[in-house]
Every structure is written in structure tokens, then in C-alpha cells.
Amino acid sequence: MKKTKNVILIILLVVVIFIVGVVASGVGAYNSIVGSEENVNKALSNIDTQLQRRADLIPNLVNTVKGYMKHEQDIIDSITEARQNLVNASTLEDKDQANKALTDAINQLYIVVENYPDLKANTNFIALQDEIAGSENRVAVARKDYNEAVNNYNTMIKRFPNNLIASMFGFESKEYFQADSDANEVPEVSFD
Amino acid sequence: MKKIKLILLALLLLIPFNVKAIVPPMSDFYVNDYANVLSSETEEYIIDQSKKLAAVDGTQIVVVTVPDLDGEEIEDYAHELFKSYGIGDSQKNNGLLLLLALEERLMRIEVGDGLEGILPDGKTGRFQDEYMIPYFSEDDFDKGMKNGYDAFYSEIVKLNNLDIDYSEPTMPSSDISYSFAEKFAFFVFIGVFGFIIGVNMGISMGPFTKKHKPLGYTIDIILNLIILLCFSAPAIPFILGFIFGLQEGMKHPYRTRYGSVRNRYYDSGSSFSFGGSSSSGGGGHSSGGGSTRHF
Numbered sequence: 001m002k003k004t005k006n007v008i009l010i011i012l013l014v015v016v017i018f019i020v021g022v023v024a025s026g027v028g029a030y031n032s033i034v035g036s037e038e039n040v041n042k043a044l045s046n047i048d049t050q051l052q053r054r055a056d057l058i059p060n061l062v063n064t065v066k067g068y069m070k071h072e073q074d075i076i077d078s079i080t081e082a083r084q085n086l087v088n089a090s091t092l093e094d095k096d097q098a099n100k101a102l103t104d105a106i107n108q109l110y111i112v113v114e115n116y117p118d119l120k121a122n123t124n125f126i127a128l129q130d131e132i133a134g135s136e137n138r139v140a141v142a143r144k145d146y147n148e149a150v151n152n153y154n155t156m157i158k159r160f161p162n163n164l165i166a167s168m169f170g171f172e173s174k175e176y177f178q179a180d181s182d183a184n185e186v187p188e189v190s191f192d
Numbered sequence: 193m194k195k196i197k198l199i200l201l202a203l204l205l206l207i208p209f210n211v212k213a214i215v216p217p218m219s220d221f222y223v224n225d226y227a228n229v230l231s232s233e234t235e236e237y238i239i240d241q242s243k244k245l246a247a248v249d250g251t252q253i254v255v256v257t258v259p260d261l262d263g264e265e266i267e268d269y270a271h272e273l274f275k276s277y278g279i280g281d282s283q284k285n286n287g288l289l290l291l292l293a294l295e296e297r298l299m300r301i302e303v304g305d306g307l308e309g310i311l312p313d314g315k316t317g318r319f320q321d322e323y324m325i326p327y328f329s330e331d332d333f334d335k336g337m338k339n340g341y342d343a344f345y346s347e348i349v350k351l352n353n354l355d356i357d358y359s360e361p362t363m364p365s366s367d368i369s370y371s372f373a374e375k376f377a378f379f380v381f382i383g384v385f386g387f388i389i390g391v392n393m394g395i396s397m398g399p400f401t402k403k404h405k406p407l408g409y410t411i412d413i414i415l416n417l418i419i420l421l422c423f424s425a426p427a428i429p430f431i432l433g434f435i436f437g438l439q440e441g442m443k444h445p446y447r448t449r450y451g452s453v454r455n456r457y458y459d460s461g462s463s464f465s466f467g468g469s470s471s472s473g474g475g476g477h478s479s480g481g482g483s484t485r486h487f
Contacts, residue, residue, distance in 0.1 A: 127314025130483040134313030137267050141480035
């Protein structure tokens with residue numbers, strides 16, 4: 001009698017230890033998934049910050065350029081409009097689209113600047129050009145960091161046993177930020 | 193099978209993230225002259241200065257030159273370098289990277305997050321325009337890099353109120369810039385010139401004992417004074433030379449004593465350096481701020 005009681009007790013103990021182990025590792029996995037998701041969110045809001053920073057530079061640019069360019073109102077208007085779209089955009093996709101439009105408009109401006117040597121040599125304008133190029137690069141870096149964070153997160157929730165926890169608590173894989181579409185697109189060449 | 197394929201695909205997708213042919217940090221860390229454009233004096237100077245700065249508040253300034261960028265954008269290359277070297281303190285993020293790509297003729301300054309306040313992008317661009325590019329466009333990479341380094345170094349020391357010696361950069365605004373040795377030689381030349389005129393005049397005035405002088409004596413003195421006035425701009429060495437010359441000449445018969453000139457502004461050689469410890473990055477972070485220039 002005593003012997004069987006002991007055996008049952010040992011089995012019970014093993015089961016309890018096993019359950020405790022599983023729960024503990026489950027909690028650990030859950031926490032690391034949450035942490036990883038938090039990194040993704042942080043990277044995402046960082047893109048937002050950098051886009052905002054970029055938008056903030058534009059009024060300064062427009063004011064500097066205005067005094068020199070009397071005949072390029074179209075370009076100045078298109079920059080102002082693109083900036084307004086960027087500020088008003090709510091989703092990240094919209095913001096990215098608006099940011100691209102803004103880049104195009106600014107590039108248009110840089111082309112016509114060649115006709116205004118005084119503006120081109122203006123130290124304030126040169127500094128603004130650097131600030132804008134810097135903000136562009138910061139957006140690119142923030143985007144790359146985001147993709148890296150998403151990559152970490154996605155691989156984490158697919159790995160065993162994390163995938164069990166992930167499906168139990170409804171963690172879904174996240175989408176990558178698409179690379180610059182115009183940078184990757186092969187230009188169409190027609191021969192007709 | 194399907195799963196294996198997926199894994200392989202995922203691995204293939206990962207490759208572009210990792211294949212970055214950036215140069216590894218050299219043992220001295222602060223100078224990595226892969227393009228071989230810096231003199232050993234400049235390298236030693238930069239390593240010394242950077243060590244001093246890092247010892248004070250963890251600010252790290254790293255100079256990298258590469259022969260080419262291996263097809264990468266300089267912005268990506270610089271950021272990758274910054275990240276893998278971990279330039280600057282991990283808490284303060286006060287790192288600064290000066291990257292020169294020789295073949296592409298590009299220069300980039302990458303600023304750590306903690307230094308963005310005192311070195312905004314616009315300022316880094318201006319510093320390049322003013323202190324580096326004029327030299328780079330004449331292929332004087334050594335001078336341009338040292339001068340640019342001094343510009344950033346002194347700005348950081350001044351604006352962060354650090355207690356370190358620094359040298360001001362030179363602004364190569366005028367095309368003619370004389371080195372110290374050239375200026376010194378010029379003054380010596382003027383001084384000797386004054387000396388000769390002085391001797392000339394002294395001889396015509398004669399020894400102190402002579403009481404009466406002929407008319408030629410007055411004319412000689414006036415002529416010499418006119419020549420003296422013509423050189424009023426670099427007057428100090430001239431007058432000094434003149435007075436010495438006058439004294440010598442009036443001793444008649446004169447003993448010329450052109451003493452050898454010794455340059456007193458020699459380097460005392462008391463630079464402070466830390467014994468042999470090689471440095472490494474502190475894990476600083478950059479968001480991609482800075483500026484790029486073509487030269």
C-alpha cells in the first residue's frame with residue numbers, strides 16, 4: 001500500500017514540475033514576443049517622427065526660396081501642397097505616398113535652382129538642403145530599422161514553441177514596409 | 193518539402209540585409225586609412241586627440257577612408273560603419289564619423305544622435321564646404337581631413353564646454369596661404385635688409401668721435417630714410433634690423449655678427465597619450481543624420 005502511494009506521489013510531483021516548467025517557459029515566450037512587438041511599434045513610431053521632422057523643414061525652405069524665385073510659383077505650390085498632404089495623412093501608407101510626392105516636388109525645385117546662382121550660393125539654402133537630405137536619410141534608416149524589427153518579430157512567433165503561444169494569444173505576423181517602389185522598379189523601355 | 197523551400201526562400205531574402213562589404217575597424221580604431229591618403233603625423237594626431245576627447249566624456253570621433261564603396265550608397269555605407277563600429281557612448285550616443293570614399297570622390301559626415309544638437313546637418317555641410325572640400329578638390333586629402341577634423345573637434349570641445357586643448361581649423365578662403373616657415377623667412381629677409389641699410393647709414397655717419405661731417409653725409413642719411421619709409425608695412429623687423437645695423441655700422445671698422453636664427457616655436461613634444469591600450473566603440477547610435485559632399 002505504502003509503496004504504491006509513494007509511486008503516485010512521485011508521478012504527481014513529476015507532472016507538477018512538468019506543468020510548472022511549461023507554464024514558466026510559456027510566460028517567458030509570451031514576454032519576449034511582447035517585447036519584440038513593442039520594438040516593432042517603437043520603430044514604426046520612429047518613422048512617423050522622422051516624417052514629421054521632414055515636414056517641419058518645408059516652410060523654412062519655401063520662405064527662403066520665395067524671395068529668389070519669382071517665376072516658379074508652380075513648383076513652390078506643389079511643394080506646399082505635398083507637405084500639406086504629408087501632414088494630413090493618417091495611415092503610414094498615405095504618409096509614405098505623400099513623402100514620395102514631396103521628394104519629387106523638391107527634386108523639381110533643385111533642377112530649376114540651377115537658374116538662380118544667387119539662391120544656389122545662399123548659405124541658408126545650402127544648410128536647408130543638407131537638413132532636408134539628412135531628414136530623407138533618417139526616414140530611410142528608420143524604415144530599415146522597422147523592417148529589421150518586423151523580421152525579428154516574425155521569425156520569433158513562427159519558431160516552436162513560441163508559435164503555440166502566439167496562436168493562443170493572437171499574435172499575428174506583421175508586414176514589411178515596402179522598399180521604395182520607384183527605386184526597385186525596372187524602368188520600362190519601349191521600342192516603338 | 194514545402195517548409196524547407198519556404199525556409200530557403202526566407203534565407204535568400206535575408207542575404208541582402210547581411211552582405212555589406214564594409215571595412216572592419218583597425219586596431220587604433222579612431223583612424224582607419226584604407227585608402228592610404230593620410231600622413232602618419234595626421235594619423236597620430238587624430239588618434240591622440242580622439243583618445244583625449246573620449247577620456248573626458250566618451251565622445252568618439254572616427255576617421256575612415258576607403259578606396260571605393262563597392263557599389264553602395266555612401267549614406268548606407270556610413271550608417272553601416274557607424275552601427276558596426278558602435279561609435280560613441282551607448283547612453284550618450286555621442287559619436288562622429290568622417291568617411292571619405294576616394295574613387296567616388298565623396299565625403300560624408302555621420303552624426304550620432306547625441307551630437308545632433310550641436311552639429312545639425314546644415315552645420316556639418318558648411319564645415320565640409322569651408323574646411324575640407326577646398327583641399328579635397330586639389331587632392332590634398334591629408335590636409336583637408338586634418339583641417340576638417342579640427343573644425344569638428346573644436347566645435348564639440350567649445351559647445352560642450354570641455355576642458356581640452358584643441359587647434360582651430362584654418363579657413364582656406366584666400367588662394368595664397370603662407371606657412372609659418374614662409375612668413376618667418378620673409379621677416380628675416382626684411383630684417384636683414386634693414387640691417388644692411390643701417391650698416392650703410394652707420395658707416396656714412398662714422399664713429400661717434402668724429403665731430404664734423406661733410407654734405408654727403410646728410411644726403412646719405414636722407415636717402416636711407418626714404419628707403420626706410422618705403423618699407424613701413426613690415427616695419428617692426430625692418431626697424432629692429434635697422435637699429436642693429438646702425439649700431440654695427442657705427443662701430444667702424446665693423447664686425448658683422450649675423451647670428452644664426454633659431455626657431456623658438458618648436459614643439460615641446462609633451463603630448464599626452466595612454467599607454468598602448470587599443471580603443472573600441474562604445475556602442476553609440478546614429479539615426480542617419482549628417483551630410484554628404486562631392487568634391
